[in-house]
Amino acid sequence: MSGMQFGIFTVGDLTPDPVSGKTPTEHERIAATVRIAEKCDEVGLDVFATGEHHNPPFVPSSPTTLLGFIAARTKNLLLSTSTTLITTNDPVKIAEDFSVLQHLCEGRVDIMLGRGNTGPVYPWFGKDIRAAVQLTVENYELLRALWDEEVVDWQGKYRTPLQGFTLAPAPMDGVPPYVWHASIRTPEIAELAAYYGDGFFANHIFWPSEHTERMVGLYRKRFAHYGHGTPEQAIVGIGGQVFIRPNSQDAIKEFRPYFDNAPVYGHGPSLEEFMAQTPLTVGSPQEVIDRTLGFRGYVGNYQRQLFLVDHAGLPVETVLEQIELLGTEVVPVLRKEFAIGRPADVPDAPTHKSLVAKKEMVDAEFAAAAAEGAEGDA
Template identity: 75%
Template sequence: MQFGVFTVGDVTPDPTTGRTPTEGERIQAMVAIARKTEEVGLDVFATGEHHNPPFVPSSPTTMLGFVAAQTERLVLSTSTTLITTNDPVKIAEDFAMLQHLAGGRVDLMMGRGNQGPVYPWFGQDIRQGIPLAVENYHLLHRLWREDVVDWEGRFRTPLQGFTSTPRPLDGVPPFVWHGSIRSPEIAEQAAFYGDGFFHNHIFWPPEHTKRMVELYRRRFEHYGHGSADQAIVGLGGQVFMRRNSQDAVAEFRPYFDDAPVYGGGPSLERFMAETPLTVGSPQQVIDRTLGFREYVGDYQRQLFLIDHAGLPLKTVLEQLDLLGEEVVPVLRKEFAARRPAHVPAAPTHASLLRAQQDAAQQETAQHSTAQQNTEGSTV
């Protein structure tokens, strides 16, 4: 199972000091978080994509390329890549380039985004969000798998004899997660292609997450990609830890109360009771995270949001130390012990390449056997 962190890259005032970091400081902090993620032994760093204040990560591949040059084994991902307002040709080329630069340590999460004004900025209509997501991903999927593409759709100009460059590293496209909080159409899309399904798992109660994941699993099996429990699932979640749970709650409360996505709503205590937000001791984070398996089944990737709402970099790095030293080692051991042998691990470039090579060898063997049978029947 993979563990990591994701960031939305918000530039938010620290409610305890009133200071707002500059955009440059926030960008450098995200890079420092990525480096620390690898240092403490986690597997994945993922950045969001936003094109409006108060967020800074408007060019995820630029940031991930920079991080790739400063890390050795960290998987670089997004959370999310906007499949609705980005041209699928540009996505295909940008992420294939990043694949080559990072030696295959790349995957990405597709999403529609939750910022309505972004659509017209990129010449699109938010009312077409689902059709855009479906059509654009269909084209992207082909661009990575076909050397020459002829294509015509509703939302962009046709392609004739088009080749996306560079081609995916080793002929293996980046693995794709489809991220959604509430859209069953996206769970269906992930299942149709046999891709991963990532549920944000921050704002909604467990019952909702369970329904979305179960839908994806049923449809994954329906499309013949494997049994429902072999579907590839990822979860998000926000945590804040101190060794004493009361200290964690007291320190995090002002950040929660003033957070752009939390402030003005339910109390911190109610939010923790009704959603997966976990504020407390490392053991409480361990227990809560292990509990996710009870309603989503065995899953492959767990990402934590730890830098939201104006938390200073020093505090975020302390959170990473706690994750790396006290939380994730226990989670790795416990999840591994509970996972049945037939449930796959999270896909990586290496595992996808092996699968491709095995399939090619099997096809060659079958062709050779068929040829021998044909020759034998003519003797």
């Protein structure tokens, strides 16, 4: 094992299929998302992550509900979010929802926090988009207090104070879900992740490598600045975007109409231009392997690689074929290759089990120090 996690992240878009002309219903898209997660578990991927959106044409407005259902249908899959909106969700509700989910799935959950990129969502939840970064910082400060302190007394600028509040249920084993801070373009989020010693997930899929290199480099530098370890020990995740067929020419031919009509980048650069400028890889399993291994050249050794495979109107059966190819032909090779030359001091991807072990070690050291102090006072 390379100490890395591989998986899928979805934005849950409802997009017309440009080939068949069919648009799935919301019900069909939600059911397809569950099938996608089950397939990830079946082929041995590590992570399934869902976005959070509150507007059409998206369906995942309640990530913990979705992940709770998926938890009951899977055995090993680590369940995550590709964005939980730290800006517009109440931190108390985030803490409660994820504590319950954590207990339901025996710790198979972590969380990726983000600001979101849909402006109207702020007033829908009574917030002001002009305070987006300030809301992120303040809400996360409260979320950490809710997870780390048994009784919380707290006062801030953007929400009513808390007095004598205790989170119920408490996090499983006294260890909250591992936190990633996800960002496409905001240096303040990399700074926030570094300050707390949390993970940083660079979305990566729409931007050139130079941008991702700068964002991850900033996070690593500031992680070390705050005393959490060396820059190389920072916890990094990145996104990728693939479409795979055994033959690269077949992959390009099949994917082109989906690319050309995709809501985010359709009717813009050509598929070839976009592949040259961003991590999008459309081709054979070997081409995906080679391109993905190249990411280490500019972000360093990292811990989590998630792929986007289910957007732009692709039919669910095609998506399941993509996951099959990832699980059988791509990821096994990536695990082996990423393990080669990986320094021993680079941390493995965090899991509930590893976080519990770390807590037990810290508690034991604290108890030993306390006992030694007591002996000295005697």
